Amino acid sequence: xxxxxxxxxxxxxxxxxxxxxxxxxxxxxxxxxxxxxxxxxxxxxxxxxxxxxxxxxxxxxxxxxxxxxxxxxxxxxxxxxxxxxxxxxxxxxxxxxxxxxxxxxxxxxxxxxxxxxxxxxxxxxxxxxxxxxxxxxxxxxxxxxxxxxxxxxxxxxxxxxxxxxxxxxxxxxxxxxxxxxxxxxxxxxxxxxxxxxxxxxxxxxxxxxxxxxxxxxxxxxxxxxxxxxxxxxxxxxxxxxxxxxxxxxxxxxxxxxxxxxxxxxxxxxxxxxxxxxxxxxxxxxxxxx
Numbered sequence: 001x002x003x004x005x006x007x008x009x010x011x012x013x014x015x016x017x018x019x020x021x022x023x024x025x026x027x028x029x030x031x032x033x034x035x036x037x038x039x040x041x042x043x044x045x046x047x048x049x050x051x052x053x054x055x056x057x058x059x060x061x062x063x064x065x066x067x068x069x070x071x072x073x074x075x076x077x078x079x080x081x082x083x084x085x086x087x088x089x090x091x092x093x094x095x096x097x098x099x100x101x102x103x104x105x106x107x108x109x110x111x112x113x114x115x116x117x118x119x120x121x122x123x124x125x126x127x128x129x130x131x132x133x134x135x136x137x138x139x140x141x142x143x144x145x146x147x148x149x150x151x152x153x154x155x156x157x158x159x160x161x162x163x164x165x166x167x168x169x170x171x172x173x174x175x176x177x178x179x180x181x182x183x184x185x186x187x188x189x190x191x192x193x194x195x196x197x198x199x200x201x202x203x204x205x206x207x208x209x210x211x212x213x214x215x216x217x218x219x220x221x222x223x224x225x226x227x228x229x230x231x232x233x234x235x236x237x238x239x240x241x242x243x244x245x246x247x248x249x250x251x252x253x254x255x256x257x258x259x260x261x262x263x264x265x266x267x268x269x270x271x272x273x274x275x276x277x278x279x280x281x282x283x284x285x286x287x288x289x
Contacts (some may be wrong), residue, residue, distance in 0.1 A: 023205075043283045045169040045224045047215070047243075049233030050183075053253055053272075054160075054172060054192065055150040060102070061095035068145035070094060073138045080128040094142065097122050098177060110211035112202050115139060116177035139178055147182040152190050155272045160195035162276055171198040171218040175208045175238075198222055210242030219248075230266065230279060240265050251278055 051057035058065045070091035078085060101113035116135050119142070123130050130138070163170055172192075176183055180201035187193040198221035200214050207213040219226055226247040233239020234255035241263065243250045249266040252259070259265075267278040 025188045028254045042228070042286045043168065043230050043279055044228040045171065045219075045222045045230075046163055047222075047229055047231045047248070048170070048172045049209075049231075049239045050172050050174040052234045052255065053153065053232060053239070054156045055152060055186075055190070056151050058146060059095075060099045060146075061092070063095075063146075063149075065093065065146040065149045066095045071141040072141045072145065076134075076138060076141075077123065077126075077128070080118045080123075080130070082127050085126065093125075094119065095120050102177065105208055110208045112206050112208055113177060138287045140182065142165075143179045143182060147179060147186045150186055150190075151181075152192065153272060155252065157191055157195070159272045159275055160192065163279075164195060166276075167221045168279075169197045169224065170195065171200065171222050172196050173202075173209055173214045173218055175214075177200045178203065181203060212242075212246055215243060215246050215248060230282065232275060236260075236263075249282065252274065 048054050048179055062067060067087060071087040074085070074087050074090055075108075077090065097118050098115070101118055105111060105113050116132075116139065119135055119139060120130060160170060172187075174180070174183055180203045183201070184193065184199065187196070191198070198218060200217045200221065202208045202214060205213050205217060209215070215226075215231070218270070219229060222229070229248045231239055231243035231248050231250045232253060233250070234245075234253040234257065236252060236255075236257040240250040240252050244265075250268045251269060252265040253272070254268055254270050266282055267276055269278055
């Protein structure tokens with residue numbers, strides 16, 4: 001096990017970080033939890049969002065992987081239907097159903113939607129009531145192209161390597177509707193899994209970020225308190241505001257999200273290439289305090 005001590009840490013060289021201010025407002029997700037007020041300490045661990053922070057991800061609706069997934073399961077579905085169904089129609093129906101369930105979860109308690117039930121309902125509306133066994137076959141076939149389309153963001157692998165060399169512990173939190181095994185296999189294939197000390201999947205907890213459970217699970221698996229962690233992600237509400245409520249400092253990877261004028265992150269970066277200088281500066285500030 002690697003030591004989490006920050007004493008005498010030598011930060012690897014990396015390009016100079018740029019502070020940038022961004023544009024406004026956050027989406028409203030989940031019922032908020034009270035903000036934790038705590039004294040910070042030197043950074044010993046980093047928690048990453050996965051989608052659009054470490055890996056690219058395609059939309060659930062209208063994306064190539066949405067269509068490829070539908071095309072993969074369509075030959076198994078069509079024999080049971082009374083009407084003609086194109087791959088595009090199946091992709092639209094299933095993608096929109098999954099997206100609507102996800103939006104509804106974010107607007108309420110952030111409980112994980114049941115992908116099995118959603119697929120069954122979509123097919124039931126097409127006059128086929130599939131068995132549980134059929135659903136278990138169809139779901140991985142549908143989601144597999146979505147995970148295989150994921151690629152590391154520029155510098156993601158190198159940044160994780162340098163963080164490990166600096167002695168920090170690293171976790172990732174993935175909001176997924178289904179397929180933690182598929183995502184873990186993708187992380188292994190891309191060379192990221194071996195660089196992570198822990199991965200927390202929404203599917204194993206039954207809760208999506210920004211519910212507190214995933215952040216707390218990541219901290220527990222790293223063996224660190226919230227005061228010694230920093231969260232890195234592209235979503236202002238999910239990765240910045242929610243982490244800060246739990247006493248975790250947050251670094252925002254600038255995205256199309258609008259940042260509220262009256263809120264701030266510990267640091268703002270334009271790409272992962274600026275992350276290590278940002279963490280090093282925060283670490284130095286805590287040591288000087």
